[in-house]
Amino acid sequence: MPPIELHDDEVTCAICLDIFSSPITLPCGHTFDRACFVEVATRTAKDDSSIPCPVCRLPISRTIVATLRINSLVDTLVQRAFPLAHARRRRTSNEERYAPVYLPTADAPPLAKMSGFLFACYALVFCMNAAFIRHTYLTSR
Numbered sequence: 001m002p003p004i005e006l007h008d009d010e011v012t013c014a015i016c017l018d019i020f021s022s023p024i025t026l027p028c029g030h031t032f033d034r035a036c037f038v039e040v041a042t043r044t045a046k047d048d049s050s051i052p053c054p055v056c057r058l059p060i061s062r063t064i065v066a067t068l069r070i071n072s073l074v075d076t077l078v079q080r081a082f083p084l085a086h087a088r089r090r091r092t093s094n095e096e097r098y099a100p101v102y103l104p105t106a107d108a109p110p111l112a113k114m115s116g117f118l119f120a121c122y123a124l125v126f127c128m129n130a131a132f133i134r135h136t137y138l139t140s141r
Contacts, residue, residue, distance in 0.1 A: 004077075004081075006077060006078075006081040006082075008082065008085075011074070011077065011078045011081065011082065013031075013032050013033040014032060014054055014055050015036035015037065015039075015040060015054055016033060016036050018033075019078060019082055019085045019086065019089055020033060020075065020078045020089075021033050021086070021089035022034040022035065022070050022075065023070065023071045023074040023075055023078070024037060024068040024069070024070060024071060025068075025071045025074070026058075026060055026068070027058075027064065028055075028056050028058040030053050030054075030055045031071060032054070034070065037054075037068075038065065040054060041062065041065050048062075049061065049062060
């Protein structure tokens with residue numbers, strides 16, 4: 001059987017834009033780092049009974065978030081296809097890897113102006129600081 005070739009964009013978290021670390025798969029089928037999605041859930045209004053998927057906006061019940069388990073198949077595939085990147089993600093501390101994020105509502109504009117910068121995030125999550133080094137930053141004029 002020929003080996004399966006994975007591209008890094010197929011195993012990238014849409015929130016932090018880095019290779020998966022402890023991936024979870026939502027009921028809609030989209031996969032994210034567990035810590036990234038929990039951070040999004042934490043920062044979403046507490047009175048909301050659901051959290052929109054950062055990719056397709058399907059409402060995910062808050063009660064489901066606590067029950068989501070690591071997708072061991074995806075985690076194993078990432079570990080085998082990208083061993084160095086996987087090991088780096090495992091070593092990186094939460095403080096270095098995660099920054100505060102804001103999950104916009106459906107009517108939010110595609111760019112948000114914060115502290116003199118426009119942050120364009122293709123995962124529909126706006127970054128509050130430079131911890132997400134792969135996101136695109138545009139200075140305002």
